[in-house]
Amino acid sequence: MFKKILFATTASPSCDHAARVAFDTAKRYDSELTAFHVFGIPTRGFSQFARDVRTGETVTLDDDYLGWVKEEMKNTYARQLELHQKCTIEAIPGVPHTEILRAARKKDVDLIIMGSTTREEDEGTYTYRSTTGSTLQAVTKSARCPVLIIGRPVASAWGGFSNIVFGTDFSRAADSAFLFAYKVAKTFGCTLHLFHAYDISSVHSGKIMEQDEIEDNMMEAREKIRKMYVPRLKGFDDYEIDIWEGIPYVEIVKFARENYADLIVMAHHTRKPSSEKALLGSTVEQVVLRATCPVASVNRPDKIKDL
Amino acid sequence: MYQFVTGPLLWLSFAIFFIGCIVRIICYIRGLDWQADRVAYTTHFSYGIKGAIRSIAFWLFPFGTRSWRNNPVFTVVFFVFHIGLLVTPVFLLAHNIILKERWGFSLWTIPESVADVLAVGVIIAAVFLILRRIALSEVRILTTTYDFLVLAIAVAPFVTGFIAHHIASDYKFWVIVHVICGEIMLIAIPFTKLSHFVLFFMSRAQLGMDYGIKRGGMKGKGFAW
Amino acid sequence: MPEGILCNKKTIDTKEQLDAILADASGNQYYEEMNHLDIDKVALWTTIRKTFKSRFKTWLEICAHCGLCAESCYYYLANNRDPKQVPSYKIKTTLGELIRRKGDVSNAFMQMCMDTAFAKCSCCTRCGVYCPFGIDMGIMFSYLRGLLFSQGFTPWEMKIGSGMHRIYRAQMDVTTEDWVETCEWMEEEWEDDYPGLKIPIDKENADIMYTLNAREPKHYPQDIAEAAVLFHLAGENWTAPSEGWEATSLTMFAGDWPACKMQVENVYAAMKRLKPKRVVGTECGHAYRATVIEGPYWAGIKTGQPPVENLHYVEWVAEVLRTGKLKIDPAKKIKEPVTFQDSCNYVRNAGLADIPREIMSYIAEDFREMKPNREHNFCCGGGGGLNGIGRYREERNIGFKVKRDQILATGAKLVVSPCHNCWDAIRDMEEIYHMGIKWTFLKPLLIDMVEVPEHLKPKEE
Numbered sequence: 004m005f006k007k008i009l010f011a012t013t014a015s016p017s018c019d020h021a022a023r024v025a026f027d028t029a030k031r032y033d034s035e036l037t038a039f040h041v042f043g044i045p046t047r048g049f050s051q052f053a054r055d056v057r058t059g060e061t062v063t064l065d066d067d068y069l070g071w072v073k074e075e076m077k078n079t080y081a082r083q084l085e086l087h088q089k090c091t092i093e094a095i096p097g098v099p100h101t102e103i104l105r106a107a108r109k110k111d112v113d114l115i116i117m118g119s120t121t122r123e124e125d126e127g128t129y130t131y132r133s134t135t136g137s138t139l140q141a142v143t144k145s146a147r148c149p150v151l152i153i154g155r156p157v158a159s160a161w162g163g164f165s166n167i168v169f170g171t172d173f174s175r176a177a178d179s180a181f182l183f184a185y186k187v188a189k190t191f192g193c194t195l196h197l198f199h200a201y202d203i204s205s206v207h208s209g210k211i212m213e214q215d216e217i218e219d220n221m222m223e224a225r226e227k228i229r230k231m232y233v234p235r236l237k238g239f240d241d242y243e244i245d246i247w248e249g250i251p252y253v254e255i256v257k258f259a260r261e262n263y264a265d266l267i268v269m270a271h272h273t274r275k276p277s278s279e280k281a282l283l284g285s286t287v288e289q290v291v292l293r294a295t296c297p298v299a300s301v302n303r304p305d306k307i308k309d310l
Numbered sequence: 311m312y313q314f315v316t317g318p319l320l321w322l323s324f325a326i327f328f329i330g331c332i333v334r335i336i337c338y339i340r341g342l343d344w345q346a347d348r349v350a351y352t353t354h355f356s357y358g359i360k361g362a363i364r365s366i367a368f369w370l371f372p373f374g375t376r377s378w379r380n381n382p383v384f385t386v387v388f389f390v391f392h393i394g395l396l397v398t399p400v401f402l403l404a405h406n407i408i409l410k411e412r413w414g415f416s417l418w419t420i421p422e423s424v425a426d427v428l429a430v431g432v433i434i435a436a437v438f439l440i441l442r443r444i445a446l447s448e449v450r451i452l453t454t455t456y457d458f459l460v461l462a463i464a465v466a467p468f469v470t471g472f473i474a475h476h477i478a479s480d481y482k483f484w485v486i487v488h489v490i491c492g493e494i495m496l497i498a499i500p501f502t503k504l505s506h507f508v509l510f511f512m513s514r515a516q517l518g519m520d521y522g523i524k525r526g527g528m529k530g531k532g533f534a535w
Numbered sequence: 536m537p538e539g540i541l542c543n544k545k546t547i548d549t550k551e552q553l554d555a556i557l558a559d560a561s562g563n564q565y566y567e568e569m570n571h572l573d574i575d576k577v578a579l580w581t582t583i584r585k586t587f588k589s590r591f592k593t594w595l596e597i598c599a600h601c602g603l604c605a606e607s608c609y610y611y612l613a614n615n616r617d618p619k620q621v622p623s624y625k626i627k628t629t630l631g632e633l634i635r636r637k638g639d640v641s642n643a644f645m646q647m648c649m650d651t652a653f654a655k656c657s658c659c660t661r662c663g664v665y666c667p668f669g670i671d672m673g674i675m676f677s678y679l680r681g682l683l684f685s686q687g688f689t690p691w692e693m694k695i696g697s698g699m700h701r702i703y704r705a706q707m708d709v710t711t712e713d714w715v716e717t718c719e720w721m722e723e724e725w726e727d728d729y730p731g732l733k734i735p736i737d738k739e740n741a742d743i744m745y746t747l748n749a750r751e752p753k754h755y756p757q758d759i760a761e762a763a764v765l766f767h768l769a770g771e772n773w774t775a776p777s778e779g780w781e782a783t784s785l786t787m788f789a790g791d792w793p794a795c796k797m798q799v800e801n802v803y804a805a806m807k808r809l810k811p812k813r814v815v816g817t818e819c820g821h822a823y824r825a826t827v828i829e830g831p832y833w834a835g836i837k838t839g840q841p842p843v844e845n846l847h848y849v850e851w852v853a854e855v856l857r858t859g860k861l862k863i864d865p866a867k868k869i870k871e872p873v874t875f876q877d878s879c880n881y882v883r884n885a886g887l888a889d890i891p892r893e894i895m896s897y898i899a900e901d902f903r904e905m906k907p908n909r910e911h912n913f914c915c916g917g918g919g920g921l922n923g924i925g926r927y928r929e930e931r932n933i934g935f936k937v938k939r940d941q942i943l944a945t946g947a948k949l950v951v952s953p954c955h956n957c958w959d960a961i962r963d964m965e966e967i968y969h970m971g972i973k974w975t976f977l978k979p980l981l982i983d984m985v986e987v988p989e990h991l992k993p994k995e996e
């Protein structure tokens with residue numbers, strides 16, 4: 004399923020769960036795995052300094068430090084490395100999201116796996132990155148391949164799924180997410196929930212909607228799902244359609260919980276947000292923060308076709 | 311003696327002074343190197359000259375520059391000192407009488423009383439400069455004996471001239487001392503840092519050209535000294 | 536041991552040499568070797584005799600020791616008016632002494648010179664503006680750095696920087712392929728949001744050729760994307776050269792004059808090859824100084840002008856806002872108090888003081904000037920390469936106090952700083968002194984503020 008996987012790690016405990024999934028998945032598909040750690044954020048002007056991503060301290064980028072970082076990574080993942088040999092460890096300085104995206108592009112990977120680095124963790128290096136918003140946000144927005152985010156301990160690794168929730172906003176990006184969700188569901192023979200949360204918060208703020216109107220819109224959404232996605236399931240019939248109303252990221256999390264979802268698939272299709280909006284985080288980020296299962300963010304068709 | 315110091319010796323000192331100053335100017339200009347100094351002096355001469363004149367003019371006016379305005383007391387003292395230093399000897403009645411006698415021409419003259427005020431101004435300013443050198447730590451650290459010596463050379467003619475005129479009983483002796491001091495100053499100008507008498511103009515013009523040509527003069531409205 | 540393995544009089548011209556010096560932990564071995572470095576006194580004095588001419592000679596000779604330059608130097612102010620920080624004193628005890636002793640100096644003396652030339656002077660040239668004779672310590676220290684460099688006395692990072700330029704013609708190890716690849720990548724990544732976005736490489740006869748700072752492709756590629764977006768929105772016919780795109784020059788800070796020439800000629804070659812109408816450089820102060828102000832002289836161009844007219848990024852921004860090629864959404868103008876960091880390199884040293892004011896008048900509602908400002912502004916505290924030098928962290932951080940107080944006095948919450956170095960300095964300042972401010976380049980600000988013309992908006996199905 005995935006020939007090449009990039010595991011983007013902060014090499015800290017917050018990525019332990021992601022590490023498990025990454026190594027398990029790689030082993031399962033015999034994929035080439037790169038454990039990729041971006042450890043120090045460089046300055047804008049010329050210097051050999053970088054800001055250590057984990058400690059927030061200023062370090063000098065020299066062979067000593069680089070060697071030390073790699074050594075540490077090897078120790079952290081020693082056990083997993085023994086189990087899966089097709090794994091390389093890479094540690095480089097840079098701005099995390101930039102380097103993750105650059106590496107993913109260069110290696111042409113089929114999947115990025117990352118932990119849900121929390122905003123607080125990012126915060127220490129915030130001023131260095133010069134982009135607002137978190138690493139997660141930037142990677143999910145721009146990655147060409149699916150990004151699998153693992154925040155909590157997961158019962159099963161990749162596979163062994165019973166319920167997959169596909170949350171859609173009907174955007175073009177969501178098409179790719181759908182395709183991915185469908186292929187995964189088909190592969191593992193599990194239930195696919197086609198879900199839409201009708202947004203009554205932001206879009207229509209200022210205007211209180213009649214219940215009727217909401218109902219109408221929800222009906223319409225259901226119809227839309229039927230038209231847009233169902234025909235493409237090509238006979239795969241283990242699906243359900245659900246439309247809820249509310250704030251999308253809240254509803255999808257609630258829905259996933261109620262349906263014992265093993266995976267949420269959604270698109271991160273928002274445009275490059277203005278700096279202020281970026282600080283609030285995207286829907287994907289909000290979902291990741293709250294969901295108990297892994298979240299896959301898929302925006303583009305590039306890597307879905309031959310899944 | 312008086313004849314000698316106001317005759318051949320004066321000739322000699324003036325010759326040394328003038329030739330010395332001219333040589334210094336020539337050497338300065340010859341030592342400029344457009345590439346090393348990174349100023350295209352000749353290609354953009356007109357911009358350069360504009361910058362040079364601005365740079366000199368602003369600095370010749372009391373309070374004409376930010377630096378003068380930031381240091382008002384020093385500026386006043388400085389200008390009292392330098393105006394006295396330049397105006398008094400050149401336009402002093404007594405000097406011009408000698409000039410007329412020896413070389414057959416004379417310049418404008420200033421009244422004796424004004425000359426006295428200027429001379430006293432120079433002396434007082436010099437005392438202030440000395441005190442300043444001792445009092446202010448940022449000046450003290452720069453000061454060397456040489457600085458005091460140069461100051462002494464410059465002020466000596468004023469002190470001795472003043473003594474000769476107003477205090478001393480032995481006028482003849484003090485006048486000779488005064489003339490010798492004056493000649494020492496003239497000779498010292500090309501050879502000591504009193505050469506700033508001419509090099510001030512050179513150095514300012516150079517930096518003015520730098521700003522006038524390379525550092526924005528060709529883009530902006532001219533540098534805000 | 537006359538010559539060290541890492542610290543020596545040789546320049547770094549091969550990748551092996553560069554790797555070796557990069558491998559040294561924080562330059563420990565390098566600085567250790569420096570303690571034993573011999574001085575080639577004959578060569579030193581010969582160089583001085585050849586290059587120490589009118590200007591410097593006169594400056595050192597006629598300095599009236601009046602101390603007027605003291606208060607002009609932010610180091611003097613930041614260090615509680617330590618007389619040892621008076622510009623005249625700093626140069627007198629280093630270059631002045633070197634000349635007096637005719638180059639017959641010790642290793643310790645050379646190191647003292649290095650420490651002074653880098654940690655007590657950022658070559659901001661402010662003192663020259665305040666001296667009655669126009670004695671410019673910034674220029675003299677820059678000259679001294681050159682002498683020191685030729686004898687192997689230069690900070691570790693400067694030696695690395697010089698080596699980078701010598702090998703890659705860029706301040707970082709970015710090859711032509713890396714660079715072009717990065718442009719393609721940015722194009723891909725951003726074209727969803729800005730349909731039709733292109734980063735045209737090596738297009739001849741374009742209106743604008745863009746040059747930049749190697750930190751951008753290396754670590755901050757979104758800078759390139761942002762520049763591309765703004766050119767795109769302004770409808771400019773622009774290009775970037777595949778070779779000769781790097782406009783900065785650490786060799787200038789290091790005093791490696793031969794490499795300065797190599798570096799700048801590389802950029803000029805691109806200008807000649809692609810024949811653009813004009814060149815626009817990124818938001819970097821010293822890149823502008825190196826390529827536009829000093830560069831022509833290194834390259835030996837008699838007119839003192841680069842082959843093609845060059846604009847600093849701020850000049851381009853002012854122009855497109857003035858002509859309406861880019862329009863600011865009035866509702867998105869900056870509302871909070873904002874100030875501007877005048878970079879010495881393109882304001883004091885290139886006369887662009889009016890430009891930032893013009894820009895701020897278009898984009899800010901509450902613009903506050905620092906005092907002093909324009910040509911008289913203080914250095915941010917990180918200039919002259921200082922931001923990058925580990926050995927002088929402490930000194931730099933003390934020097935920051937002046938800029939910190941200047942910024943705080945404006946009450947501004949945001950500092951616009953279109954210079955990589957100043958940006959870094961203000962960032963570090965915030966970190967050390969917790970001033971509660973934000974700082975930014977112009978590009979991201981503008982991207983948030985400009986009106987996107989209807990036909991360039993992404994189509995949503």
Ligand code: HEM
Pocket residue numbers: 369388392395396439457460461463464465499503504506507510599600601667
């Ligand atoms: C016209 C432009 C001139 C400028 C801008 C200039 C500038 C200065 C300055 C800045 C000082 C330092 C004051 C101190 O702190 O001691 C000084 C001192 C002095 N100047 Fe001038 N000067 C000029 C012309 C002259 C001339 C024409 C003379 C006459 C010979 C002269 C004689 C002196 C003397 C004797 C001193 C004190 C010695 C010293 O500190 O170097 N200056 N001048």
Ligand code: SF4
Pocket residue numbers: 452597598599600601602603604605622623665666667668669670
């Ligand atoms: S202001 Fe100029 S003349 Fe005065 S001490 Fe400083 S460098 Fe020397």
Ligand code: SF4
Pocket residue numbers: 607608609610622625655656657658659660661662663672673674676
């Ligand atoms: S150039 Fe700037 S930092 Fe250097 S001595 Fe002069 S004022 Fe100080």
Ligand code: SF4
Pocket residue numbers: 657658659820821877878879880881913914915916917918919954956957960
């Ligand atoms: S870093 Fe900025 S303020 Fe400092 S010298 Fe350079 S341009 Fe000037």
